[in-house]
Amino acid sequence: MPLIEFIRSRLGWVVFSVIFAFGIVWMPLAADAAPDPKLVVGPKDCGECHKAVAESWGKTKHYSGFRKLTQRKESRRIAKRMKIRRIKRASLCMNCHFTSKMKGKRARPIAGVSCESCHSPAKNWVDVHQNFGGAEATSKTEAAGHRKERLAKLKAAGMIRPSNIYALASNCFQCHTVPFEKLVNVGKHTPGSKFELVAWSQGEVRHNYVASGEKSNDEASPERKRVLFLVGKAVELEYNLRGVAKSTKKATYAVQMARRAKSAMETFKKVAELVPTPEVKEILDVAAGVKLKLNNGKALVAAADKISKAAQKLASGYDGSKWAALDALIPKPNQYQGKPAK
Numbered sequence: 001m002p003l004i005e006f007i008r009s010r011l012g013w014v015v016f017s018v019i020f021a022f023g024i025v026w027m028p029l030a031a032d033a034a035p036d037p038k039l040v041v042g043p044k045d046c047g048e049c050h051k052a053v054a055e056s057w058g059k060t061k062h063y064s065g066f067r068k069l070t071q072r073k074e075s076r077r078i079a080k081r082m083k084i085r086r087i088k089r090a091s092l093c094m095n096c097h098f099t100s101k102m103k104g105k106r107a108r109p110i111a112g113v114s115c116e117s118c119h120s121p122a123k124n125w126v127d128v129h130q131n132f133g134g135a136e137a138t139s140k141t142e143a144a145g146h147r148k149e150r151l152a153k154l155k156a157a158g159m160i161r162p163s164n165i166y167a168l169a170s171n172c173f174q175c176h177t178v179p180f181e182k183l184v185n186v187g188k189h190t191p192g193s194k195f196e197l198v199a200w201s202q203g204e205v206r207h208n209y210v211a212s213g214e215k216s217n218d219e220a221s222p223e224r225k226r227v228l229f230l231v232g233k234a235v236e237l238e239y240n241l242r243g244v245a246k247s248t249k250k251a252t253y254a255v256q257m258a259r260r261a262k263s264a265m266e267t268f269k270k271v272a273e274l275v276p277t278p279e280v281k282e283i284l285d286v287a288a289g290v291k292l293k294l295n296n297g298k299a300l301v302a303a304a305d306k307i308s309k310a311a312q313k314l315a316s317g318y319d320g321s322k323w324a325a326l327d328a329l330i331p332k333p334n335q336y337q338g339k340p341a342k
């Protein structure tokens with residue numbers, strides 16, 4: 001039965017109405033990166049083993065936002081314009097500002113942006129990821145077969161590991177582009193951040209302790225920074241196109257998103273001259289072939305999907321060793337966002 005006839009039929013109408021009603025209630029949660037509250041264990045558990053990481057996270061705005069967001073006058077103004085009474089109960093704000101966990105039947109915020117906002121909710125992977133095959137085994141002594149099996153399980157459970165730069169980056173951009181038209185136009189929420197992946201991941205957010213046995217918090221290697229930089233630029237383009245795809249009115253949101261997408265495109269052109277790999281060329285071609293205009297969602301999302309595939313190949317297929325030409329463009333430590341913890 002074609003969809004429209006199905007909707008016209010009585011049963012179809014009931015089904016459609018239910019889906020539609022829930023769709024509205026759940027839309028903000030379904031459309032973004034907020035970890036599923038049913039699968040969240042919470043940063044306290046992670047911190048029992050990852051002490052240094054938890055301490056450094058405790059000094060970030062991701063952490064302090066949990067307490068500070070509701071105290072800000074600006075929050076109350078935004079909430080009022082959005083007709084939201086309690087910020088910590090509003091799924092819209094909870095999406096990006098908090099980590100929530102089930103308390104009884106309800107999702108309740110337990111922290112700001114936390115471990116599982118970036119590494120994925122952990123209930124199904126936390127016991128697996130640190131089991132190296134026996135009480136004595138460590139990640140260094142783990143048998144090859146055990147490791148293979150463990151990583152397959154982690155992948156299936158959706159853990160976002162540091163090696164998956166594409167998934168890490170797309171998480172950041174899903175929040176930092178603020179892709180909610182009404183929140184920006186009506187709520188007058190800031191229309192996203194001046195986000196750059198190297199600068200924003202190597203400053204206050206940085207936690208890189210395992211490599212040195214928790215002795216220091218070193219920045220990413222020059223090779224890794226190149227991959228972070230290039231993949232960051234591709235993902236920036238992808239999410240700005242996704243943002244433009246959602247614009248329906250000529251107002252702040254649409255204007256800012258289109259402006260950012262254009263500038264991401266310009267930057268990407270510069271980058272492409274320095275790294276002429278096939279994936280980079282493909283991304284340029286796809287972006288050049290789509291119009292940044294209102295109500296052009298389908299074409300823009302299709303383009304973003306293609307860019308996503310190419311960006312994933314860039315992230316998994318290259319180690320950055322041949323991309324030294326990018327070094328001149330990569331932000332320097334004095335441009336990092338916030339101070340890294342020691």
Ligand code: HEC
Nearest residue numbers: 041045046048049115116119122126129130139161162210
């Ligand atoms: C019982 C101890 C324990 C707990 C609890 C724990 N971890 Fe781990 N985690 C480890 C160990 C051990 C490693 C491996 C370190 C190494 O490579 O030597 C690890 C590694 C990691 C890695 C790097 C994995 C990789 O593939 O390189 C991430 C990310 C991580 N943990 C995140 C978390 C998060 C998020 C939580 C909370 C949901 C958590 N961990 C809870 C012990 C733990």
Ligand code: HEC
Nearest residue numbers: 061062065095096097113117168171172175200201205337
């Ligand atoms: C779940 C949504 C979400 C994700 C995912 C996320 N952020 Fe954020 N980030 C925020 C919010 C919200 C703030 C503002 C917090 C506040 O000030 O209350 C913020 C603030 C920051 C800041 C501080 C900015 C300043 O003004 O100094 C940095 C740096 C940052 N994020 C980097 C990152 C990086 C890097 C990633 C990905 C690895 C990332 N964020 C992923 C939501 C998110």
Ligand code: HEC
Nearest residue numbers: 072074075078079082092093095096175176178179190193
């Ligand atoms: C799509 C993700 C997203 C949603 C939804 C969201 N925010 Fe934000 N918000 C952010 C990010 C990211 C920042 C950090 C901007 C920066 O400093 O780069 C932020 C910053 C803020 C700030 C600080 C503004 C400033 O200029 O520094 C306030 C206040 C705020 N948000 C309130 C709210 C309220 C209230 C809601 C719910 C009605 C909400 N936000 C929903 C992502 C979001």
Ligand code: HEC
Nearest residue numbers: 046050053054057114115118162168207208209210211220
């Ligand atoms: C804003 C996103 C974000 C948050 C929040 C976050 N991580 Fe990470 N995590 C990352 C990124 C990005 C990397 C890769 C670091 C790099 O490439 O410089 C990483 C790397 C790691 C690693 C491996 C690096 C190492 O050697 O230490 C561990 C372990 C880890 N995270 C655990 C945690 C735990 C535990 C928490 C909460 C206390 C947490 N993360 C919070 C984004 C995040």
